[in-house]
Amino acid sequence: MTPDIAALRRWIGRLERPERTAVDRGPQRGSATRTDGGGTAEPASGTDRPSSVRWTGRWRGIAAVALLAVAIGVLAERPSLLLIGALAGAYTAYPRLTATPDPDLSIRRELDPASPADGERVSVRTTITNEGDAALADLRVVDGTPAMLSVSDGSPRRATALLPGDEATIRYELRARPGRHVFRPTTVLCRDASGSVEVERPLTAASSFECEAEIPTVPLRAQSGHHPGPLVTDDGGEGVEFYSVEEYRRGDPANRIDWRRYARTGELTSMAFRTERLAEVVVCVDARPASYRAADETEPHAVALGVDAADRIGDALFDANHRVGLAGFGRHVSVLPTRSGRDHASRFHQRLATDPAFGLDPPETARTVEREGGAAPSRSVTGDGPSGGGAGSDETEPLDTQLSRIRAEFGANTQVVLISPLCDDEASRIAQRFESGGTAVTVVSPDVTAAETAGGRLARLERAQRLSALRNAGIPVVDWTPAQPLGAAMTAIVERGR
């Protein structure tokens, strides 16, 4: 690809990004209403949607071949080589004979079953119909699987040729996980017959399904505060659970004096109970570009896992009447102060679902680059979401500023549940910085390392070292393998803590 085309593409990208975000985000994550899974259809004619056009440069070299054949033909005086030159010349003109495709497609999606149980397989049938008058010679479809789910059978990708009125169906199976899952826009790549120009267009069929989520027990760290609440601390005082027996000191309340022991021995002792306090917890999601990692392209990346975990941890904490706040850092920073109550809970979920700080679309830099005549990769190439967050990447605040904005929200008794895949040293440094600032930190770390390659094994080893370094520093770490339920991983650490 020549630089001017690259510049053009960047320019097109800039133009369409805010619009695309507006189109995609609205139905995708903002609305809390659930469309029924059983075949939601939305005719999506391409005209009002942003699309991008790329030249692949497939036939660029052929002109040189034509001239080479002609040159040799002239030098050797062989008319047949001139004819070869003419043949190659015809292919030079070939890309100009085919028009840039303007696909007019509709999409519908059927899910079965509409509300699966955890671990159940959901079979998806996405049908794409050519509504236009022109035949589409080369249509490549990448269905927008929900960010959190992995494909268990079949493939959400297909290439086909569609005559007018024809339709193609993509069948595959997803393995359901707890939570609400919204399908992302389907990416359609349409090439002309010569393969020299490629039109990319998102198609939206807004379907979603819900899978019953179990609420985990969140391992909070014992830390005393002032408001009584459900968090059992290591401080002696008022409470229910027996803590210790101490020698009576002046001023101890009379109802805590162990009168039986006084009758038996004549010694005055007072009993202490574990104080139960209200916890102030900030759930903090690490959404730095480095955290948009996945074990495989078909697996959800760590930020998607983290946002899902934050959602459920928030539920658990709100259920226990704790005061809960939310923070996210990375490309954007987002801070929601700690409060309790139902209104605040819905604000918490709303913020998690809509704030760009928790955007599930990986940044451009995190994607693999594949050469297609030099063309830059599209999201379809990696199967990731559209580049919604890319538009604001220029005005990203430095990480330190973001962290200090988050820390400014911490009170004296706030503790942090930091959700990070611990893909780099910076993540564990952030945890340690929070901890050294006097805030109790619990790290929940979704494991997205893979063991297939040497590089993957190295990353796994490095992550294991970060985990043990954090544990040595006294920070509890929940090592969460995404295949296993979050609750089980949490319970394991609660037991270890006792």
Place this chain on the structure above:
Amino acid sequence: MTAPDAAGPTAVPDGETARLVRRPAVASSVVALAAGAVAVSLVADAPLQREILRLALVGVVAFGIGGRLARHGETALSALGALVALGGGLVVLVAVGQAATQPPQFIDRIELLPGIVGLWVLSAALAPVRFRWSRALIDVGTGFVFLGVLVTGVTQGAGTVALLLAALGAILARDAAENAVSVGGQIGVQRGARTVRAELAHAGVAASVGVGAIAVALGVARLGVDGLPFGALVALVVGSAVLVLGSDR
């Protein structure tokens, strides 16, 4: 044995994730190799050349299939694949040696050699030896095949129609191979990713354009272009090429 197909991707055991497998797409790869083989066989038309070419083709196909298998997930299959690829490579080397020594005339040797080497490189690109190298290897491989065609044109070792068809074969081989890499990169070759229809449509349209161009070129040649001064013909062809070049796409 969970693999239903020698060239196919890993079958996915129950409960595991179906992964995206990036390899050159199978149908286009087969079309590309076939087109390349036709191109070489059209220019190498002496019986001895054909015999050597047949041997080379066996080696090239074994190399390609073995290479595919070698990148298979299962250890046993990939070991088998590596062996097959090694054997295929040896057969190709033997064929190259024969092509370089056996034909009595020097021009017969240089007609055949680039073709065999080109087909070998092409099959290495589509196996693939390494997916990132595929496009470069395709350019090199089909470049060699086309070089063989040009050499034959200079030595006048084949008729005009055969020469034109051979050039068409080389061009189609490159187009189909590029398409295989492009489809394989975007859609993948994992189980359930159906791409055959798009690939065949692409190859079919490209072939029909070439056949039409050959018909026109031969028709013009029949009209008695021989009567024209050679220089005028050259000017015409160069002029049209420059015109088309000027419209950059």
